[in-house]
Amino acid sequence: MARPRKSERDAAGIRLANAFWTLLEHHRLANITVGMVAEQAELNRGTFYYHFKSMDDLVDRVIEDEILGNESVMQNAFGLIAGSSTVDSLETLINRKTDRFALLINQGGMDLFSVKIKRLVFATWKAILCDDGEELAPNTRLIIEYSTSGIIGIITYGARHETESTSPEFFLSFVKNNSEFLVSQIGIAQGIPRDAVLERVRATLRIAGMNDR
Known part of the structure; x- marks a missing residue:
């Protein structure tokens, strides 16, 4: 399977970040999980971990x-x-x-x-x-x-x-x-x-x- 192009990787990263902000409107930060972010972004957990090491890494980046x-x-x-x-x-x-x-x-x-x-x-x-x-x-x-x-x-x-x-x-x-x-x-x-x-x-x-x- 071909690796995603840079523009596709960037777009997925933005979707994950936007998903995080959407979830944060309704959930405490401590209760937000990798699975929740991936589901909200309509991506899989593997894509999340391609962009971020952990939830802490996502929070640092946003x-x-x-x-x-x-x-x-x-x-x-x-x-x-x-x-x-x-x-x-x-x-x-x-x-x-x-x-x-x-x-x-x-x-x-x-x-x-x-x-x-x-x-x-x-x-x-x-x-x-x-x-x-x-x-x-x-x-x-x-x-x-x-x-x-x-x-x-x-x-x-x-x-x-x-x-x-x-x-x-x-x-x-x-x-x-x-x-x-x-x-x-x-x-x-x-x-x-x-x-x-x-x-x-x-x-x-x-x-x-x-x-x-």
Whole structure:
């Protein structure tokens, strides 16, 4: 039997991810199984394991896609830092993405969401700021922890208090101010000039194809 073409593999992976999000609307994360995801996607378990090692791997991948993937909030937040994204584009994304973040928190728990998000954010900033063999400075880690916790806190509040949900305008303003704070402080903490931080962010966006708008 011929192996599926790349486009077919990609399409199956997207179907599995979409199936996961559909199931999460009605089930606790801990209760969702590989079989449920495969059935919802109308695929077999073998196809699931072709794309993902386990349910944990699927969860990691869908969160990574929401945070770092094409047209993600972080992508546009970095674009806002670098001057290649607009406030309007970020507002559109925030309105769309925060619903999924809230769903993860409500169905999977705050601890899981927070740990996975922070791990991705730290890894991204390390790739931007550090040369091979270097580590983020302690003060840099503190700044990233502070800024990331603030954004997660706003999302969490909205997820747990739907009738008092934070307005998109406030969240947008927070992300914008948070980005400016990072640019002004993170270079100082890491010992890198502000302009150099901006250029590294722009280079990351170019490499990832994030500026192809």
